[in-house]
Amino acid sequence: MSEPLVLGIETSCDETGVALVRGRELLFDAVASSMDEHARFGGIIPEIASRAHLEAMVPTIRRALAEADVDLAEVDAVAVTAGPGLQGPLTIGASAAKALSVALGKPLYGVNHVIGHAAVDELVHGAFPERAMALVVSGGHSSLLLVDDIATSVTELGSTLDDAAGEAFDKVGRLLGLPYPGGPHIDRLAREGDPTAIRFPRALTLPKDQAEHAYDFSFSGLKTAVARWVEARRDAGEEIPLHDVAASFAAAVADVLTAKTIRACELHGVDTLVVGGGFSANSQLRDMAAERCAEAGITLRIPPIRYCTDNGAMIAALGSALVRADVAPSSLDIPVDSSMPLTLTHV
């Protein structure tokens, strides 16, 4: 039998993603985004996202099928994000996937969005080695995962205790007066600044933190430190050196993320690191990860940016891995779980 053809549906935030994957090959990935409708609110409004998902669902499925030149009847399984994410948006994708499952008589797989961000790399760089580390960083997540088998055995080593990395960038962007989402603007400013100009704090990196939080992150205090620094300059009537603030802040985030991740690789005897999620587009993180992985002899795998943002391909990729591993399908009554544990690859 040929490799399974899996339809993947992703609706955990503002992107409606639908993709078709055969085995580890991506046939087509269609994405519709409602980001433009959220920008003026300075954040994702779940109800606006949900309304957009309902409108976009059928057209996005149609487009993916047409571009992949596939008929729905050929699909072997339907995979969908079951969590974590926003409840209302998740519900749209899950309902669509379940109805397709019933109508097509094909199995349903409710999968984990964060683990999907790692799984998508199989479509780009091929099968994972026996053991890999995955750093998933986005506007909603910052998690360090030990991957023994992407379909059946993922361990969460750590995650953010407060803000996600991308969220911290957006918040700092706001306090610097940059448009939403602020991440790309800070990245651009930081490229022309001095990352050592201001010594911002690196949370949870002291020896006393290592017993409980060796692999956890915290970016809320860093954001406040930037705010205090900027307010003090403004109060004194001084100009804010935007490039240096951005570079020093971005360096603090990249430093903590990469230092903890490399240490985890070394302590767990892992020589492959996968970085995924929308924040992996950040150039300070990419540069520092490349440099430190090279020093440590670790193979770094970062998919191209279009695979790192939310999309259906990551869900289809994980669904395909589950089908190949002969994992039993999900039942039709599975709930969506906005805080789905990262040790569950599927429900």
Added chain:
Amino acid sequence: MPAQLVLSIDTSVAVAVALTRTDGTVLAERSSDAARLQAERLAPLLAEVLAEAGADPQDVAKVVVGTGPAPFTGLRVGLVSAQTFALAIDAPVHGVCSLDALALQAASTLGLEPGTSVLVVTDAKRREVYWGRYSVGADAATLVRTAGPGVALPAALAEDGTTTGAVVVGPGASLYGDVLAPSSAAVHADAVTQPDPAVLARLASAAAARGDDLDPAPLYLRRPDAQVPGASKRATG
């Protein structure tokens, strides 16, 4: 055998599905009264009605869905399920206002006389109701919506004359009977609890015959809650 069945779905109050023949004969019906569990309950019920009728999804010639008005998340479960099910079997999907089914069910259950006014009210949360006002036609099988659908505080409907002389029915009648009763002809709190999808299917056929718009678009009747943020708060005092 050509496809000749109609699959109907409503998730505006709780969850209800029906599989009927195009002539209206009911083959299988399922419902759940668990409001807020539409996403968990709907798909298993779809599978169950198909199984009970011994039907294949490809036997379905048309999908009909209640378009609300209703609280948003639950309503969307029905709409997106109907749209994607229809896509999978390459069938059309028709939308009907869910309140229309409740009005017709009430007229039939209560045996209302021609010319009677019916006010359907359902729970819109936030102390408001979704409402529609109807007039019973020459026989109890036809109703004309004379006002609505809308969303309002029950007291506002009593004040602006929407309740006047009407028989009040629907899930909102039991919640706000005391406010609605004084100005209305009667309040029948338990006459109808949730839209019957087999009735939606009949309404869709009649509407299609008249050439009405059957767009399966949600009747939200409210804008999303969203506010443009003000200036950033300071971190230092």
